[in-house]
Amino acid sequence: MRIALVGAGQIGAAHARRLVALDAVTELLVADGDPDRAAALAAISPKATHVSADDAFGAGVDGVVITANTSAHAPLLHRALDAGVAVFTEKPIALDVPTTRAVVEHAAARPDVPVQIGFQRRFDAGYLAARDAYRSGSLGFVHTVHATTYDVSPPPAAYIPTSGGLFKDCSIHDVDAIAWLTGRQAVSVWGTGSNMGADFFRDGGDVDTCNALITYDDEMTALVSATRYHGSGHDVRLELHGSADSRFVGLDDRAPLVTAEDPAALSWTPAEPYQTYHQRFEAAYRAELATFVDVAAGRAPSPCTPAEALEALYVAEACGISMREHRPVTIAEIRES
Ligand SMILES: NC(=O)c1ccc[n+]([C@@H]2O[C@H](COP(=O)([O-])OP(=O)(O)OC[C@H]3O[C@@H](n4cnc5c(N)ncnc54)[C@H](O)[C@@H]3O)[C@@H](O)[C@H]2O)c1
Known part of the structure; x- marks a missing residue:
């Protein structure tokens, strides 16, 4: 299959390596606004060549993977839908509801093009x-979820004003995971945030740490927590607490859980903690892109649709408004705005 990748930056480079490792991908066409960057990335494999953006959406392309900056996602998604090419895009579709809704509507009008x-x-x-x-049902009724996304250290300062803020950039992953995992709908949120680190977060209109209490339609409560400062390691975990049982996701030897008790009393030896999301999610990224190749080949439905991404954006948007305005915000308020 001929897969095109548009956006040869940080995650584009990692996804390109993951794509050329798939047997089903016989050709990878790499495009970027900066042609030199596309050429440099295309050098990673004999399967890869660098092309113009026009060629990435041209005849004979079986699927497009969008890894460009967030502001380019929606225009590139519209382009793929117009061209009738199956498309994967990195999250988010866009940082605002109207732009995201326009993509959802375009995708709904083209049910023949998987997104x-x-x-x-x-x-x-x-x-x-x-x-x-x-x-x-083995957990009984699940009353409480804790979802954690802690980066070790901040991204470059220049990224912050383009990120959409910490809720939309990071917590949106947890918001989507909880909805997908439980099938429950968020009803209202309380968001808070703080700036104890570098000034560029405040200057960019963002926070370096955020927390949200989210109430769901069955009264389940989630504490969704994110920070740019977590020196002990990259910590992405999820806890489900139920009346009958509980489950912890991400509780492995590399989880950066530093015991306050005597470490010698542990029955396992903690390993080197994760430092990046690439380390934490390498297997998941590979499975995600392998699934997209199946989706593009018509062998599987999209496992994560634009409409589901819009739902996650509603919640992240509500969290940001709640934090800024110091009040609870319902999802209905955002959905109906
Ligand atoms: N799922 C995840 O865990 C995850 C992790 C990191 C980043 N992301 C997302 O991936 C996207 C890219 O992030 P990044 O850190 O790789 O950014 P980056 O700045 O490193 O790379 C972006 C690349 O896209 C190119 N580009 C921009 N507009 C373009 C256009 N219209 N056509 C072609 N190329 C274009 C730029 O020249 C650059 O090379 C962001 O939307 C981000 O939210 C997702």
């Missing part, structure tokens, strides 16, 4: 097992 959004937690073995446990 997959990149929420890779849906492909992580732990999240999948927790979903099975939740849906089996």
Whole structure:
């Protein structure tokens, strides 16, 4: 299959390596606004060549993977839909509701063109097992969820004003994972945030740490927590607490859980903690892209649709408004705005 990749930056380079490793991908066409960057990335494999953006959406392309900057996602998605080419895009579709809705509507008008959004937690073995446990009913009623996304250190300062803020950039993964895992709908949120680190977060209108209490339609409560500062390691975990049982996702030897008790009393030896999301989610990213190749080949439906991504955006948007305005915000308020 001929797969095109548009956006040869940080995650584009990693996804390109993952794509050329797939047997089903016989050719990878790499495009970027900066042709030198596309050429440099195309050098990673004899399967890869660099092309113009026009060629990435041209005849004979079986699927397009969008890894460009967030502001380019929606225009490129419209282009793929117009060209009738199956498309995967990194999250988010866009940082605002109207632009995201326009993509959802365009996709609904082209049901013949599969669109997959990149929420890779849906492909992580732990999240999948927790979903099975939740849906089996063996946990009883799940009253509380803790979802954690802690980066070790901040991204470059220049990224912050383009990120959409910490809720939309990071917590949106947790928001999507909880909805996908439980099938419950968020009803209202309370968001908070703080700036104890570098000034560029405040200057960019963002926070370096955020927390949201989200209430769901069955009264389940989730504490969704994210930070750019977590020196002990990259910590992405999810806890389901039920009346009958609980499940912890991400509780492995590399989880950066530093005991306050005597470490010698542990029955396992903690390994080198994760430092990046690439380390934490390598297997999930590979499974996600392998699934997209199946989706593009018509062998599978999209496992993460634009409409589901819009639902996650509603919640992240509500969290940001709640934080800024110091009040609870209902999802209905955002949905109906
Ligand atoms: N799912 C995840 O865990 C995850 C992790 C990191 C980044 N992301 C998402 O991936 C996207 C890219 O992030 P990144 O860190 O790789 O960014 P980056 O800045 O490293 O790379 C973006 C690349 O896209 C290119 N580009 C921009 N507009 C383009 C256009 N219209 N056509 C072709 N190329 C274009 C740029 O020249 C650049 O090379 C972001 O939307 C981000 O939210 C997702």
